[in-house]
Amino acid sequence: MREKxxxxxxxxxxxxxxxxxxxxxxxxxxxxxxxxxxxYLTIGNSHDFIMKLRDIRKHFQGRPTPVYYAKRLTEHVGGxxxxxxxxxxxxxxxxxxxxxxxEALLASYLGKKKLIAETGAGQHGVALATxxxxxxxxxxxxxxxxxxxxxxxxxxxxRTLGAKVVPVSFGQxxxxxAVDSAFEAYLKDPENSIYAIGSVVGPHPFPRxxxxxxxxxxxxxxxxxxxxxxxxxxxxxxxxxxxxNAMGLFSAFIDDPCEIYAVEPMGRGAKLGEHAASLTxxxxxxxxxxxxxxxxxxxxxxxxxxxxxxxxxxxSVGPExxxxxxxxRTKIATANDEETIxxxxxxxxxEGIIPALESAHAVAFAMRLAKExxxxxxxxxxxxxxxxxxxxxxxxxxxxxxx
Ligand SMILES: *Cc1c(COP(=O)(O)O)cnc(C)c1O
Numbered sequence: 001m002r003e004k005x006x007x008x009x010x011x012x013x014x015x016x017x018x019x020x021x022x023x024x025x026x027x028x029x030x031x032x033x034x035x036x037x038x039x040y041l042t043i044g045n046s047h048d049f050i051m052k053l054r055d056i057r058k059h060f061q062g063r064p065t066p067v068y069y070a071k072r073l074t075e076h077v078g079g080x081x082x083x084x085x086x087x088x089x090x091x092x093x094x095x096x097x098x099x100x101x102x103e104a105l106l107a108s109y110l111g112k113k114k115l116i117a118e119t120g121a122g123q124h125g126v127a128l129a130t131x132x133x134x135x136x137x138x139x140x141x142x143x144x145x146x147x148x149x150x151x152x153x154x155x156x157x158x159r160t161l162g163a164k165v166v167p168v169s170f171g172q173x174x175x176x177x178a179v180d181s182a183f184e185a186y187l188k189d190p191e192n193s194i195y196a197i198g199s200v201v202g203p204h205p206f207p208r209x210x211x212x213x214x215x216x217x218x219x220x221x222x223x224x225x226x227x228x229x230x231x232x233x234x235x236x237x238x239x240x241x242x243x244x245n246a247m248g249l250f251s252a253f254i255d256d257p258c259e260i261y262a263v264e265p266m267g268r269g270a271k272l273g274e275h276a277a278s279l280t281x282x283x284x285x286x287x288x289x290x291x292x293x294x295x296x297x298x299x300x301x302x303x304x305x306x307x308x309x310x311x312x313x314x315x316s317v318g319p320e321x322x323x324x325x326x327x328x329r330t331k332i333a334t335a336n337d338e339e340t341i342x343x344x345x346x347x348x349x350x351e352g353i354i355p356a357l358e359s360a361h362a363v364a365f366a367m368r369l370a371k372e373x374x375x376x377x378x379x380x381x382x383x384x385x386x387x388x389x390x391x392x393x394x395x396x397x398x399x400x401x402x403x
Pocket of ligand 1: 096123240241311312
């Protein structure tokens, strides 16, 4: 008998990928998460739900997004053929809407009134606020005061879309406190609200649900790539923050003979605090309700991390990435700030595509890999567009310096 497809085999019924994953929850939330899981398994697999999500993807999000052969970049690098899965063309300019629309659709089936989430740089907040507007749901986004000041345009976007932005004024006033604050708000009314997690992280069933909603990226890309070239890609490359865009692409190819590279941000250097390369330097631990690989400080607490791309700035990684790298199915790669900025400008100038700084990490590594494997093909997930990063990049890394 043919073995079940990878996504049917993992995670197990308790949400484990090997020893990674699970649901480490306060007692008040155990029942709520079980309800969400049950709903996902029943409603999420119903004909009606699947048809609605397909309709949304096609008519609202603009899917399928294309696969594009980056000819001029390929010729300039002089190696493997580089292809891009254009998630930057998805509505709102990144892959995040793929899971936000799925989560919001499930919430509306469950009769929930409100979507709650945290946001760091505001990307998840904007995508969720978009989904909330589409479904006519309330939306409450918790955001540290430091981030609110830094990421003003996204705060304006969320408010324009009708979301309530809740400033978080305790602790470091950034992402970690925003998570705590959003969780508290959710605890107050778990019947009428849902905590919509922004990546393949958090307690079960979120790593699985978010992966499944993102898997449309890989399913489309696999078919498109074969139609374009007659073959499967030899190599897949994606950046990893929590890991949702990467799992979206990778999940369709796990059973295929493709090399898979997860690219982490090496930032300014290998010293703790200068990067956010969780899989490269981390160790096993539980954070935000799941067991995975994380970066810890001397006291064993989640370490302060840095990335030039705010979407990659997280001290842990989705449990499925921890598992796939532990069994050797994926390879962990890195790109530092300097390589990332160079890739940002190169893709802009050679292809007319300004990438998000997160995605530019994947492009940077792909350019290096292309030289090592000159006769192969590389499919990169271009997770988002770079409009949000242009001011920062041009002010700090002037274009003249990268001619
Ligand atoms: C948020 C974000 C990421 C990182 O999140 P993952 O869950 O690791 O995909 C990557 N790229 C873009 C454009 C983002 O907005």
